[in-house]
Amino acid sequence: MQKNYNAEERLIYHKKHSLPVMEQLKEWAQAQYNSKNFEEYSSFGKAIKYLLRHYDNLSQFCHTLEAKIDNNRMEERLKLVIRGRKTSYFYKTPNGANVANNLISIIATADVAGVNLFDYLTDIQKYRVEVRQNPIAWLPWNYLTTIVKKLKPDKAA
Numbered sequence: 001m002q003k004n005y006n007a008e009e010r011l012i013y014h015k016k017h018s019l020p021v022m023e024q025l026k027e028w029a030q031a032q033y034n035s036k037n038f039e040e041y042s043s044f045g046k047a048i049k050y051l052l053r054h055y056d057n058l059s060q061f062c063h064t065l066e067a068k069i070d071n072n073r074m075e076e077r078l079k080l081v082i083r084g085r086k087t088s089y090f091y092k093t094p095n096g097a098n099v100a101n102n103l104i105s106i107i108a109t110a111d112v113a114g115v116n117l118f119d120y121l122t123d124i125q126k127y128r129v130e131v132r133q134n135p136i137a138w139l140p141w142n143y144l145t146t147i148v149k150k151l152k153p154d155k156a157a
Contacts, residue, residue: 007065007066008065011062011063011064011065014061014062014069015062015063018061018062019059019062019063022055022058022059022062025051026051026052026055026059029048029051029052030052032048033048033049033052077108077112080104080107080108081104081108084100084101084104087100088100088101106121106140109139109140110140110143112140113140113141113143115140115143115144120140120143123143123147124138127150130150
């Protein structure tokens with residue numbers, strides 16, 4: 001069951017419920033490491049060492065207000081950049097790779113801003129003169145306000 005806690009309530013919850021589990025996990029991992037009953041370079045051994053080496057950062061959600069319990073959203077964003085970097089080797093010219101990198105950046109930024117990408121790119125082309133005159137108004141996080149003013153100037157106030 002998911003609860004709609006605010007940041008302070010979430011931190012209190014994690015201190016009470018998650019921190020004891022995290023501390024038990026750390027103690028268990030330390031006991032495993034000390035026992036040397038595993039191959040040091042096996043996946044298990046690497047996981048134990050990773051947990052012990054990064055425990056403070058992995059448990060920040062139990063100590064820091066508004067710390068995220070995972071970094072899934074950030075990893076999603078990074079995958080887009082990594083894919084773009086890998087594919088840039090296959091463009092015919094450096095300029096082509098640069099154009100693609102700029103488009104990837106625009107796509108990622110528009111996605112984060114919650115903008116419909118097709119509409120956004122279409123409108124940027126459609127209103128290219130206005131975009132050149134005032135580019136800040138057409139950035140993805142300003143786009144919806146700008147387009148509402150453009151389409152319905154009487155309701156924008």
